[in-house]
Structures are given as structure tokens and as C-alpha cells.
Amino acid sequence: MTEDQLEQEALGWLGELGYQHLYGPDIAHDGDNPERESYRDVVLAMRLRAAVARLNPAVPLAAREEAVRQVLELGVPVQLSANRLFHRLLVSGVPVQYQKDGETRGDFVRLIDWADVKANEWLAINQFSIQGPKHTRRPDIILFVNGLPLVLVELKNPADVNADLVKAFDQIQTYKEQIPDLFQYNEILIISDGSEARMGSLSADIERFARWRTIDGVNLDPLGQFSELETLMRGVLAPEMLLDYLRYFVLFEDDGRLVKKIAGYHQFHAVRAAINQVVDASRPGGSHKGGVVWHTQGSGKSITMTCFAARVMQASQMENPTIVVITDRNDLDGQLFGVFSLSQDLLREQPVQVATRGDLREKLSNRPSGGIVFATIQKFMPGEDEDSFPVLSTRSNIVVIADEAHRTQYGFNAELKVDTLKVAEGQARYQVGYAQHLRDALPNA
Template sequence: MLRDGVEVEYRRADGSIAGDRVRLVDFARPAANDWFAVNQFTVIESQHNRRPDVVVFVNGLPLAIIELKNAADADATIWAAYSQLQTYKAEIPSLLQYSELLIVSDGLQARIGSLTANQEWFKVWRTVDGEGDAPKSALELEVLIRGVFEKRRFLDMLQHFIVFEQDTESDRVHKIIAGYHQFHAVNAAMQETVRASGMADSAMITAEDEGQYWAGRMHGGKAGDRRAGVVWHTHGSGKSFSMLFYAGRMIRNPAMQNPTIVVLTDRNDLDDQLFGQFQRCCDLLNQTPVQATDRDHLRELLKVASGGVIFTTIQKFMPEKGERMPSLSDRRNIVVIADEAHRSQYDLIDGLARNLRDALPNASFIGFTGTPIEQTDANTRAIFGDYISIYDIQRAVADGATVPIYYESRIAKLALNIAALPRLDQEFDEITEGEEQTSREKLKSKWAALEALVGDPKRIKLIAADLVEHFEKRLESMDGKAIVVCMSRRICVDLHNAIVALRPDWSSAEHDDAEGEKSKDTVVKIIMTGSADDGPEWQPHIRNKEKRRTLANRFKDSKDPFRGEPALDVTLTGF
């Protein structure tokens, strides 16, 4: 309603009825709106009389509520202010029906969240204009007010950085707002993409201030060079939502003339996850995203004259055997968003990136990654350019966006297991699908030798014993769960069997029966994919997507005995 307006009917002069759309907010001209901040605004509803501290109105709509507590009162914390907001939700819900942003503060500390956010998701806002952190001497409340409530930024937040997501498990709707790192990164990425596409006056782009140390202009970027840059936001900091906000921002940018957005991953499971995220939040995109089923379907989707949000894996950009990849579209308003852009698949010389460039010769490329680009990785920089935003693990931990990571060294000696070598070829073919044959052969010798060493039975038993001892000691002092990421499916199964051999009571119930496992203190399971071709020993560990989702929810439940899992790869952050 706020973003797109309200459909209305009116009577024409000739008496006929016509339809139109009334815009409630003028996003293009901030000063054209009526702005009011009202102190102690009284609301009476269902015999409840409440007075929020500050209510911010735009064109008569109460779009933000600020609840303040006295910093001199030891009991009046920001979380007391948060509890006050929950009271307002219960007693005067009509006021919060229009609220987009909720702020709590004790005068020193300040947090911002949405109507549905729990205490964990009320976050700090660390910058005013995105050019760097505010001075340490600045009060958090001042930084938040100046950083969010400047009229242009406030309207940008309303229009581009708020989404609703349906929780398929609880059937609840969550209102999600961008954090400061997402807000400024996406805005910088939008400007860099317009610059890279060559679809706007270059003077308009270079007029922006430079020097943003974590979200700003890309070093060496030139108009029309098709390199929009790399956004490095650490795992757990909302990278998929940043990609969603970015896609919505580009779609609404008039300079891009209704672009086509191609979201690119290198694995089917990642493609499914991102597609599901975008699909649940498609209102922000003004269209429904489409997932390419195969190469022919991808080529059909790219033949459109404009528009569209297409999801595909990089392997679908493959030419016919012995041929070069044909051009699928020469439009400049195509934007390719690559997830984990630093991976080895993006090799400009003999990798799949060459096929991408051949298929979309005038498209602009932007990369999102949860890990930094290696200094020696020239291929990624050649395709995407340099950083335009950095939000590393230290900053994410300081903001409470993710938990700290502690490293404790372990040594498990390697030994060669000749008997394991014949079983490696099939797994290798699955992992390297899409690689050039010469690259595959080079990788095979390295992978086979390393996997055999890592998966040596004596080493697996040693690791299993160490894991069990470590986990049990941790449980003596604190509750928790554990994920073990393994090199291959064979190692997953062998490690699981070794752990269960040490602790038989940790074995899973048949068919993952949650009721049958309630009596156990700890249950260990394998999370991996597979098929009917896999042997009978592996079949109990191979589950479809729905069963894996059920186990993901159980693993996140602190009261569920499902506490440990060897996994081939952890595909969902926080799983």
C-alpha cells in the first residue's frame, strides 16, 4: 500500500466510473510530503489509554514509533522500552498497524526493529551517511535518528528495504527490514551497476562522494565496463536478503529500463534456496521469479525484450559439445547476480564464466560472497571488479548479527588407504559436473588422493573419539549442538558409524521418528543428498527436501535431542 499506492474508483464528468491509483507517499520528492514527530501521542482503544513517547507521521500515517527510557534509571533499559512496545501491540494494535519502523532507546543505546521482530532482531545502526562509522563519542540514538530519519533515507527504507516473508513452518508473516550494512551496500551496488551498464550519464555517477570504507565506489570502475563489483558480507549477516533488496532496487531504477535479473549459483541446492527466498518476497520485485529447469528453458527465458527475474545454475550456460556458447541476448540492461562469486567456476580463461560472457556479452556482473576474495584471485576481479562493500565477521559479531567463531587446533594424522580409492570416481563426477574435461582430470588425481587420506578408517576413529569426548565435556558446562562438515559422503557415513559405535544410544530412530527419539539425550544424523543408486548402507541417511527441512527445524530447536550431524556441506546458514 505504501509502496504502490491504493486503487480507487471515481466518477468522471460524464458520469462513468474510472479506476486509478492514489499514491500515499511521494517517494520522488521528500519535501512534498507532510512530516510530523509528535511527543506523547495519546491513543485510546478498547479501554486502554497509552501514550507512546514519539510517533513519526508522514502524510498523516504513523510510520514509526520511538520508545524512550531514562538512562539515569538502572531499571529502565532499552529492553524495558521493547517490552513497552509489546504492550502497545497488545493494547493499541490499530496504531501499530501502520508502523514500519520501531525504535527503542535509553538515551544512550538505541536499537531498530520491525513490528514482528523479537528482541534478538532489534539491531544497532552504526552510520549516518554510509561513509564510515559514526565517531565513538556519538550517542547511538543520535546516529540512528540522523542515519534513518533523514527524509530521503527514510523514504528509501520504506520503498526498497522492507519485505514480508511467509514462514512456511509456523504460517506466520515476518516483517523484515534491512540493517545498516545492507542498506548502504545495496545503494552503492545500485549506483555501481548503473555505471557498469553504461545506461546513465557518467557524470551523474561520478558525482557521488568517494571513500566509503565498507560501502562505496569500486576502485578502478569505468562507465560501461560491465563490472559492478563484489559485496563481501560474512555468512549469517543476511546476504540473501541483501541480494533480494538489490534486485528490487535495480528493477525500480528508471535508468535500467526494466532490466532482466539473472541470479546465478553453482549448485542446485543453493539455487533452490535463493529461489525460495525471492519467491516468498516477490512483492518487492513486482513480479514472480522463474527458475530455469534446463539449458533450453534458460535460453527461452533470456529471449524476452525486458524484465524478468531468472534463477539458474552456472552449469546451464553450457554450449553444445564441441561448439562455442552462442549469444542469447545482447541487451545492456541484463544484470547477473552471482552467489559466492569467488568460486573456481568463475574462471575467465577456461571456466564457465567464459560461457556466461559469450551468452550475455553486454550484461553487467555483480558478485555477493560470504568469504573474502583471495589476493591471487585475478579471475573474480576480472569478471566482477573489486569490493564495493565489506561487512566482515568481526563487525557482524560486534553487531550481534552472528556469533563469534573460536578456533581450537586439532591434529589427526593422515594415512593412505588404498582400498578406498576405487569408490571415488562416481563421487568425483558428481562434484565436478560442469568442469572442462582437462580440468576434471587435473582435479581428479588431487581429490582422490586427498579424500583417501582424510577418510582413512584409523583417522576417522580418532576423530570420532575426539568429537565425542569434546562434545560431552561441553555439555557438562553448557547446552548446545554440533555440526561436522565432511569432505565426502563416504566420510560422512563412516564418521557417523564411528560415533554411533562409541555411543550406541545416539543412533537415530527409524524414519527419524521424533516421538521415538524424545527419550534420548542426544541423537546424531547425517544430512546429505543421494539417489537410489547409492548402496543400502547409505539409504537411511538420504532424505528428500521436505524431510531435510523438518530436520533443520528440529536442529534449531534447543529442546530437541537432535544435537549432532556430519554433513557434506552446510547449505543453510545457521542450520
């Protein structure tokens, strides 16, 4: 199979998923059906304007034009920082102001309809030439949603033993330097040599480019071990899946060095399954049991928890829930709190950390809604003058995430605790585990 044949096969799969195929030279400014003013244009501005008008009919034309201008002119010189700004506009909408009924109103112009897949326009364009400051380059396939170039696919010749994934990755690094404007809008990078395929973020090194091994979230490698590209495309790029992925599974962390991270298949499907379970469990008559997600060491537990929290916070059925994140060590509490704090773009909420037992009660008692609260399980210990932990909230839309539930947290049933040195004094007592104290504090969580 040649590189061109692989490209055509990939375009065929994308067509089956619902993408319309266009040939890059046809829509160039000098093509048969021009949609670009020059090869420097990386956004299909006419299609973007049409989508903005279609998705925001109540917003005046001038405000819609201002939104398009903000997208086309991000005004941030650093590539990854511009990408972060664009992602924020993509997910949350473009902030605009306009006059209505004699008042200045603030609004957000939507670039994508997250609820209705078919309200968006899905294009797969091959051989889309782009002119940079000094070079003109032509990526293999770019996926456009509403005129925005969100996914880049770089393919290498399967018949050439020297044209492997590393070469495809290196090609993308060259593109980033020579046609940088394209990458301000990129969400996912995909590389493949026909048999292998990997996906990664704009800031990822090649070790962070990962396989996507499932289509339905249940079966691994359903098409066989040599069909990685087709599995990835059908598993991630199907429009409904891609919308969910872009909205909740892309995050930026900035601790002095900005990094973009995207979820793996195990994180994506774990969160999707957990959300359904949590929504059902929180309903009247529900079990109040969300479930367990297993992770091996180094598999990205923190990203899973962050994406899950973001998804829960924005689930309409949960009605602005409160997230309580429980660990059993101060260092783990601080570490996870740091990860969440760096991901405010995704969470849209500044998490808070509980300092003392009294602080825990203050932060959770009678909280009406919202918030992400971090605490160690030990802070749920009753006071010396209390037989059980007092109720802090009876709300059912509180979601508790326990990180590494160890034996210290077990025990809903009271057990007789005997101090052998004080048996003669009759000081044996019944004691329950921290899990019971937590449930006493939040009985409907």
C-alpha cells in the first residue's frame, strides 16, 4: 500500500463516519471552488461565519462578526498560549457585547453546537496547502468542524521501512515551525504509518503519543492489531465522540511551563461510564454508589479524576453539584489539589483545600451548591465528645471521589476495639471506620 492509497482509505473511513470530503486544491483561492483568499488562510472563514450565524440567531450581526474576528485574530504570539485561548473560545464561546433595548448586554457566541452533532459541519480535506512565513506545506488530512481546523492527520508510506511514526512526528514538528498559524487551532494530532497509529497533543513529545485501542469502550483492538488507524478514527473521530472528547478531555496545565494534555482511551471511557452511574445513583431512590475505577501505576489517574470532575460539574442532571475529593495522606491531598488547581480552564472552578476538621465542617455545612473541596479522610473523625460525625449536608448532588481507598477508610459496621492494657478497666469500645463517618456527614452523597 502506498501513502496515497492509505490516505484514500482513511478518507473513506471518515466519509462513513459522516465527514464530507473536499480536495484541498479545489477550494484554494486559485481552485475551481475557491473558499480561501490565499494559501495563508488556515480557517475557512466563510464556513465559520455561516456556522456562527446558524448557531447564534439571536445575536446581532455586528456581535457575530466581532466573534469571528476574535477567532481569526487570536492576538497571542506564543503558539501554545494561542492554542489555549482558542480552546477556551471553542468550549465556552466567544465573549461579546451588544446593545439591546437600550442596554449593553454580555453574551457568548457559540462556535460549536455541543448538543446536536448534525448542527455542525464536518469536513475532511486532504492536500490542504498552507503558506507560512518562508515555506508552503501540505499536510495529508485536516478535519474541519464549522470551518475550524481541529484535527491534523499525518501519514507515512507503509511500504517504506524508513517512513515510520518517528518520521511522521518529526514532520509535524517541522509544520509547527514552518506553518505555525495552523496549530493555534489544533486540538488533536494523529500520526500513522499504516499499521501503527498514535495521537497526541500540541505540546506532547513522541513518548506521549498513544494508541487508541477501542471503538466502543469495551472491546480492545476490535479490528485486529494492524488496523490501529481505523480503530483510532472510528473510536475518536466519530462526530459524537469527538465533541465529547474536545469538550471534557482536553486540559492545559500551567505551573510556570504551559502543557497541553489529552486523555487516553481508558480515561475517556472510564469517565463516560462513571458519569452515567453517578447520575443514576444520585436520583431519588438511587443507590448513592458511584462505583470503582481501577488504575495501574502511571496510567494517568489524576487526569481521569480531573476530567470526571469537569464532566460531573457540567452535567445538567446534577444541578450544579459539589465535588468532595478524599485522600488519606496530606502529601497526596496536596499533589492532587495541585493538579486540579492547574486545570481551571476545564473545571471552571477554583478548588479549595480543607485545613482542619473545623474548616471541613465550615466548608461543607449548608453549602447550597457548587464547589470542589479537597480533604483528607482523617478530618471526618468525630470530636472527642461526639459518638458519631454530625450531618453536614443532606443534598443528593454531592459527589465524593476517594483516591486510593485503603483499609483506613473501610468499616460501615461497628467493631469492638480493645486496648489490651485497659481491658481490666472495662475501657473496650465500639468503633466504625472512616467510611461510616463520611456517610454520616453526607448521607445522600
